[in-house]
Amino acid sequence: MSEIIAIANQKGGVGKTTTAINLAASLAVAEKRVLLIDIDPQANATTGLGFHRSDYEYNIYHVLIGRKRLSQVILETSLSTLHVAPSNIGLVGVEKEFYDNNTKGRELILKTKIEEIKDQYDYIIIDSPPALGSITINALSAANSVIIPIQCEFFALEGLAQLLNTVKLIKKTINPTLEIKGFLPTMYSTQNNLSKQVFADLKEHFKSKLFLDKESASYVVIPRNIKLAESPSFGKPIILYDVESPGSKAYQNLANSILVS
Ligand SMILES: Nc1ncnc2c1ncn2[C@@H]1O[C@H](COP(=O)(O)OP(=O)(O)OP(=O)(O)O)[C@@H](O)[C@H]1O
Numbered sequence: 001m002s003e004i005i006a007i008a009n010q011k012g013g014v015g016k017t018t019t020a021i022n023l024a025a026s027l028a029v030a031e032k033r034v035l036l037i038d039i040d041p042q043a044n045a046t047t048g049l050g051f052h053r054s055d056y057e058y059n060i061y062h063v064l065i066g067r068k069r070l071s072q073v074i075l076e077t078s079l080s081t082l083h084v085a086p087s088n089i090g091l092v093g094v095e096k097e098f099y100d101n102n103t104k105g106r107e108l109i110l111k112t113k114i115e116e117i118k119d120q121y122d123y124i125i126i127d128s129p130p131a132l133g134s135i136t137i138n139a140l141s142a143a144n145s146v147i148i149p150i151q152c153e154f155f156a157l158e159g160l161a162q163l164l165n166t167v168k169l170i171k172k173t174i175n176p177t178l179e180i181k182g183f184l185p186t187m188y189s190t191q192n193n194l195s196k197q198v199f200a201d202l203k204e205h206f207k208s209k210l211f212l213d214k215e216s217a218s219y220v221v222i223p224r225n226i227k228l229a230e231s232p233s234f235g236k237p238i239i240l241y242d243v244e245s246p247g248s249k250a251y252q253n254l255a256n257s258i259l260v261s
């Protein structure tokens, strides 16, 4: 059975793409068959894995408008069990097209496309854009669960109520089995009191939804780590760029906690 996990938070720059790439890669290194679907027009997950515009002709936009099947846009990566369905800035028009054409069942298009290939993967990770429009709705409608990265900085929890309401609404109307897989504190800095405060707030409100690393019996927290910021410019997940870095270890812990749950 494959598990479909959306990474979502309408706040920009909180670590969605970093989480999508590195969770996908860590699961792939654990010998799981993983597909990373990039449905953000910024295409950061695609470029972060080393693909440039000229490397692929078709992308998830063509899948969503029905011109290509998902299997026709999937690319292989340097990890043999990690595949990616790339995105492209052209995807920016898709929401307007859905709206203009009054496309029927537009919330469920991605889900339908995933159905065709789902059996070939153990995990499908979806990286979504920083918005709560129809692209993110498609991701949440297709997913079994959602991981919400929370940047351990000022205003971390701002907008969270809106996101949680959206998840609730989708659960009620389109996808009754959608679960919150967990909240993932990102860019945590031990020198920063604000980081500690954000983590304390998360623990107070969502303790049961934090990821637990069973080995160390501690919560999974992604540290602020320059290696995580550098690795996309080399087109590599952290596990292939600096496996011993704290960022790499943290994402491996996240993958482990998902594998044992
Ligand atoms: N743990 C970390 N340590 C250091 N830098 C990080 C970390 N996580 C993410 N970054 C950097 O912070 C920036 C934002 O991260 P990322 O692109 O993953 O966020 P995002 O939520 O996907 O953004 P967007 O909303 O634009 O899609 C990037 O430059 C990334 O390299």
Ligand SMILES: [Mg+2]
Residues within 6 Å of the ligand: 016, 017, 018, 040, 044, 128, 129
């Ligand atoms: Mg992103």
